[in-house]
Amino acid sequence: MTAAQATAPATAQAATRQATPRRTAWGVVRSVLYAVGLPLVLLAAWWVATADSESPFNPPLSEILATFGPTWFSGDSFADTRFVQDVLPSLGRLLVGYAIALVLGIGLGVLIGAVRPLRELAEPVLEFFRAIPPPVMVPVLMLFLGVGTSMRVFVIATGALWPILLNTVEGVRGLDPVLKDTARAFRFGRWGRVRRLMLPGASPQIVTGARQALSIAIILMVISEMFAARDGLGFSVVQFQRSFAVPEMWSGVIMLGLLGVLLSFVFRVATAAVLAWYHGYLRSQRGGA
Amino acid sequence: MLDVRALNKVYAGRGDPVEAIADLSFQVSDGELVCVVGPSGAGKTTLLRCLAGLLPATSGDVALAGEPVTGPPQGMAVVLQEYGRSLFPWMTVAQNVELPLKEKGVARGERSRLVGEALEAVGLADVGRSYPWQLSGGMQQRVAIARAAAYEPQVLLMDEPFAAVDAQTRFELEDLVRALWKGLGVTVVFVTHDIDEAIYLGERVLVLSARPTVLLEDVRVDLGAERDQLETRGAPEFARLRTHVYELVQQAKLGVRSLADARLTHAG
Amino acid sequence: MLDVRALNKVYAGRGDPVEAIADLSFQVSDGELVCVVGPSGAGKTTLLRCLAGLLPATSGDVALAGEPVTGPPQGMAVVLQEYGRSLFPWMTVAQNVELPLKEKGVARGERSRLVGEALEAVGLADVGRSYPWQLSGGMQQRVAIARAAAYEPQVLLMDEPFAAVDAQTRFELEDLVRALWKGLGVTVVFVTHDIDEAIYLGERVLVLSARPTVLLEDVRVDLGAERDQLETRGAPEFARLRTHVYELVQQAKLGVRSLADARLTHAG
Amino acid sequence: MSEGVAGVVEPAPPNAPGGYAARGRRPLAHRAVWLGTAGVVALLVVLQVVPSTGLVNPDYLPPTTEILAALADRVQTPEFWVALGDTLLTWVTGLAISVVAGVVLGVVIGMVPFLREATASTIEFLRPVPSVALIPIAVLLWGTGMQATLLLVVYASFWQVLVQVLAGVQDVDPVASDTARSYRFSVLARVRTLVWPTALPYVMTGLRLGAAVALILTVTGEMLIGTPGIGKLLAVARESGAVPSMYALVVVTGLLGVAVNLLARALEHRALFWHPSVRGEVAA
């Protein structure tokens, strides 16, 4: 393709040609093994530890797993199952709230990180709100937002905001000064600085924050469904808990965990492109291969 | 015209304040090529950053075309000493070179022409699609040079831009800078450690004292407008200037702070 | 003895694989000082990192004293090309220099003596308590050199260690390396772009071709054990070697990949 | 030698004009206090005004003055201070456990590629499990004392720290890392001199995230489980419909959050003086 490529002798190309497919095939197997290895071990440990548990709040894993299917996937039709009735609406609110948190967190984070007076002005107030427990906040929110979806989305968005915001702020503050100077010297416009310097430069940290926020969003989804709710995964879990349906409650916890794994997988795929340079950069200097 | 008057710069961060530049005054006319030499740690980079509007002076003024420089002025390009860190690692080489052009508002077609030419000129036509961290140090430095060249600035500030390249490439890049300078009529301030280079390139060479910096001598280089790596470097005047500047830097390093105190082996 | 055999290195990261080193074999005897030159992007840094055990070879072997190098071997010190990033910003200059000594297990008193001497030797005795980011580029580079010197290694690998310092300081540092080498009997591999420097310093100069790298010529430098900046550089043999190496690098840059193909203006 | 603490005045250079002093550090520190206070005051004013506009019924969201009056009553009761002490104790203990465990495990897992890959899916599974769902288990295992709440606190805040530390460990500069390797630093030395300082900014963020989460869970746990503390008072006030009194306690919680942040910032200023994020702001 390029001139440099053309001069590379056959040996190198042959070496890589055979190395690449083998590595990817093995790579897939390997990552699957990695992904399921420890969970299997832990499940086995849980299984053994609770095999003959008498405690009503800590039922045998076998029982929990046995209730998992019926709890979430039984109904007259698929549309009638708890999965569709409860999990999907929750997921919808979760995604909307999370998306809002992303936009707000990154937007405010860049602003606050880049404009020091703004940070000084806003930080105490933000920290104040950050420390207030959602169970106390939600009733206040209900005054303004009612008890519908918007309130729940708001709870998710405001809770998931913080890790993104904080990480964006720190990422922007921690940008390499030489890069900042370069952008200044070439008189990047305000928007150019944001788009071409701050966002990509802080992206490793923003992604870290977004990862954190994802699990927090799930947790807040549950909390938001503890108030004035009629459906939802969190609502179901809380209902099970209140009616002492312990295996069902555990199956809900497992469902939450699975949701977390699924979302984080999607997240990883989605951010792979954004952070390709970063991983490439780190890898290229660690062993060069 | 670039006008530096009674420039003073003190770094007052952690620890004791460090006075990098004591008092500097000089002028660079439009379209002039001035080289700056001085011992390591003299304050050359500090000076360049003040000229670029990247660093506020502690006192004194820097003015470009009569306007005081408070931030990076229009139409200026800089090659920073920390070339490796001045490239955006999330962009390919070509994107790095193209970016300032985008910000400048150059049209797409023109942009890709400029990028292509600049990369070609620094000998990196074939790595446009690599990332900076996949390049050797010298190649990274050349990308930074290409970026500045493609920008077609009116003022070009370069801080030891050829430190990481081999001798042969260096010669070529020197000629590139001279061609650029002549072709576009750019005002160039060029910091270097290589005294030969300073004389070969510059119309004037500013010799700085050690920190806190004052101007030791403003050496005029009369080697004509047309220069050639073999001929110019072989000229007797070149040799004389070289010895002179070399001795000045040597004296500067020893702490001499004015031309009068310098003990030179020849008549200045 | 440092033994490099059929070394081959392909970077296979993002994008197309890049073959940096095609096939290199050479030896460096104990206590020898070998310089490496070659065009920018040739693979000098890659070679040095392979020697240092920082980068695994794609094929071929590197052995030190008979032992294959799989990780950084005992008693080795490296000065990396990216000197700025090789210093820890959270430590003062003195702490940076002292740290490897601590790790080596040198006693406190001895440590501070070594640190003091090394900083003195590179002309930075007075900035021990500053942080690296408060120093100029050349000063940072000298800190990295001081760190390696204080370590008193048996093998010293340096990658363009004087690129950022002024000519005068460069001469002093060159003499420092030679003194270190003679005093401690260190084996030194020294990468540089400055051909004069390579010849002045080295007992041999390895000239590399452009990427993918092969050895163009292993030039023996017969300038005696005692060298002097003025005398040695004035010697006719020095001038001859310099022209020769210079032409070789020039040819290498043009793509010549074996001595037989090189068109030199004189008999090799 | 002066440490990088805000407020240390640099000796002015002999010929310093006014412009120089204006960039000194003390005015900046002053400005931070001034602006921060302004922000809080603005918030209080908004909260004072909103209920009186009829947007909400002041019975349910009382104006600032009423909340502050209730707070003033509160702070005169010894019960409040005991509760505050309890909350602080639970919070600090939980946070300390999370931070220590998060940092130690984060560094170990982050530095060993095998562990990083092997634990990734499990971490993703466990992180989104809400602490509140664990309340019955916590009570069953640990009772209703501080320990049960601690379990919730640690479970929630541990992940915050861990994920940050993992990212921080990954962020080590390859050149610095090569330097450490080439001088054959032992694993411990590499952790101490390279990995830890690099991860420190991330740890600080983790600390700030974790501190808020820990505080939230402390108060929530106290509310729901009945562990002694501010949260328990809050629950009582809430169940009694004592609205201003409840908000007074909410304010106390928020203020604790602000206090942690101030503390974290001060710590950061000290520990991260070398980092571009901090040094960029103190240097001229």
Place this chain on the structure above:
Amino acid sequence: ACSGGSSGEPEPGASGDGGLTPVTVGVIPIVDVAPIYLGVQEGFFEDEGLDVTLELAQGGAAIVPAVVSGEYQFGFSNVTSLLLGSQQGLPLKVVAPGNLTTGESGKDFAAVVALPDSGIGSAADLAGKTVAVNTLNNIGDTTVRKVVDDAGGDASAVEFVEMGFPDMPAAVESGQVDAAWILEPHLTRALQSGAEPVAWNFAETDPNLLIAAYFTSQQQVSEDPETVDAFTAALEQSLTYAEEHPDETRAVLDSYTEIDPAVKDAMVMPRFTAELDEAQLQLLADLGLEYGMFDEPVDVSALMP
């Protein structure tokens, strides 16, 4: 009522040296538990040889596991929750009644309220409306359903949402819900801010409806029956005393709640009695079965002492 011990002489043998047996009781900071506070204050428990610690928690999520695990010896919970737990196999035992409806429509401590202009005039109008209850599938929605049905409305058309009692007055006033089933003291708060009662679901379900009860665990009963008996005896005494001394009962609220004095004086107190009537438990169990809370009949006797 199985208390055979005569009050006055310390019974439990756990501490022979005349010391008191420590007992922890998990309660909720609401009006309903006033008698036990009063009893402790009056020394009834000390008389029975018990040193009672009252632990406040917000609800069953913490109290039930704490009693099951033995950390608390006793707890307070609404009857429906106990039925639910018992049905799920939790080893729970009721030891004494907690509180009862006053049985008077118009003067009970629980009601469904709505705004005057909401178009809801009676229980039957609740069909098709949103009604807030503190917990779904519990005593609130079942009894509301019952009164809606009794009034000729369609109970299945009522939409229930969950909300804490403290938040209900605001939600009703702002129209976020059409109506709310609400307990004292929040009922009085709601009425004071203009809401009107539309149904008295407790009183109208049954004039003697048992709302909540004190309970313990099966282990406690089998391992230390003396303490259980002593506790029951003291509690019965407290309940009777509370019913006979309404002013003192109202006054004791100050010791563990922060109810506004104006509200406190205006609100209706529940009825207290020492009589534990299995039929009342059965009633709630049947209602639960009827409205789909339970899949199969609950064995109420398993809960009974």
